[in-house]
Amino acid sequence: MVGNRARAAIIWSRQVTGLTPDVIAELVAEVGPLWHERHQAGLASRPRRRAVGAGAKHKLAFVDRLLATLVHLRHGATHDVLACWFGVDRSTITRAIGEVRPLLSERGCTIAPGVRLRSLAEVVDYLGVSGQTGIIDGTEIRVRRPAAGRKDREKFISGKNKQNAVKSMVVTDADGRLLFCSPAQPASCADITHARQLGLVRLLADGPVVEILADAGYQGLGAQTGGRVVTPPHRKFKKDAPDWYEEMHERQRKAHSSRRIRVEHGIAHLKNWRALARHHGRREHMTDTIQAIAGLLSHQQTITLAADERM
Template identity: 85%
Template sequence: MGTGAKHRLVFVDRLLATLVHLRHAITHDVLACWFGVDRSTITRAIGEVRPLLAERGCTASPGVRLRTLAEVVDHLGGKTGIIDGTEIRVRRPAVGRKDRDTFISGKSRQNAVKTMVVTDADGRVLFCSPTRPGSCADITHARQLGLVKLLADGPTVEVLADAGYQGLGAQTGGRVVTPPHRKFKKNAPDWYEEMYERQRKAHSSRRIRVEHGIAHLKNWRALARHLGRREHISHTVQAVAVLLSHQQTADLIPARQV
């Protein structure tokens, strides 16, 4: 204890520098000028604080934090949750790396990583998964996270999802609800087109809150486009989710008291 280099920034300043970096994507050089320290000091401070924030877990209610997907499923027992995948642009891997093409998203045709976001029916963020390369499909990512087993063996939960998760409903006993399959690909009768559009819009209006939650996440500049190292993006995503969920929960407390 007490050995090694001493911090020139107290913990509060290190935390503040990390929050400013996540919220506004301020570079380490600028933060170093603001705090009157070397750039490496800011880099070390953010590298220490960011994992601590990520490990705190999303705030579901005052005093209740959710750190794993299993805890989220238990918390949603008897309620409705919404899942969706979102992509974050990253820098292209260097030439010659064997996994260079795995980061190319089939949807946006750009270098990106993907995370699965879980919200409640009101759009409050409950969980953000570790990131995967952009070429990973949404349904594959959900299976790798163990969502199928958690829903099949856990409490009764209704999970709303988009068409990218079609197939999970049969594997989870109908607990994952996706848009209806289109039965007629060509020359569909008018009555079917009208019914299909009505069902699709009804489902979309129920799961739109997860899009709002993702939009709030992307308001943090660190997630609009990640320009740092890709190995840090999982901690960045989860740290932002933790801070956002705490803010969303704090905003609800005065309204309930009134």
């Protein structure tokens, strides 16, 4: 088990976890009871020869399990390194991360203290009520190539980067604050197809009037959503365009790009967490990893913004 001084160093150094001590304290108070409840339910759900609570005790307290998960997500530290750091076996770290990471992914993205968005439908409703503009974009995370001979081995190859990756659709507001990260899909899926599979067209067509900015990969959604999805302007002249048209098109393209650049900043903050820079673990865990990091980052952004407003 990690010592008190090492635990305090992890908590108080934002470079280690990417979170302030206040956010970590809120995570302990919120996620700790959920983890304990699930752990007890798991013990009681299987046949036992001894009563629940008998036998060897945990060598790794929940606080240390949470910190190990945060360090793993932030820096991509391997389970072997974390096991040496926390003074436990590698399998203990693997089990701890496997238990805590899903709990973090279920929290959703924080937009205000105690207010979270957990689905794309909630995001559309929030944008409609607040009158804000949303921005969407797809991001790819490199993953390990499936084993030779495995079915659908080629579906993870990105058509853009020609590498094995998974894709997630990121939604931010006009200021670049994270509102939603979708479950991971194989990178061979096009951005516009992924958006349709998530139900974005139906939510915008049947929901409130919302403006969604997107890049050229989503061209075609505007017609399906009554103009709610705004993409870069089409070129009306493929060759021999008049000078006045080239100047006007370039001006419109830059104006659109300057409005939607905030989503790129939001994705960059996500990629600062090394687990999303390149994923070396199981592809099955990518959805939990993406949504857990999005929830943690949005929570920290909300706390930081609230502190700046008080000053």
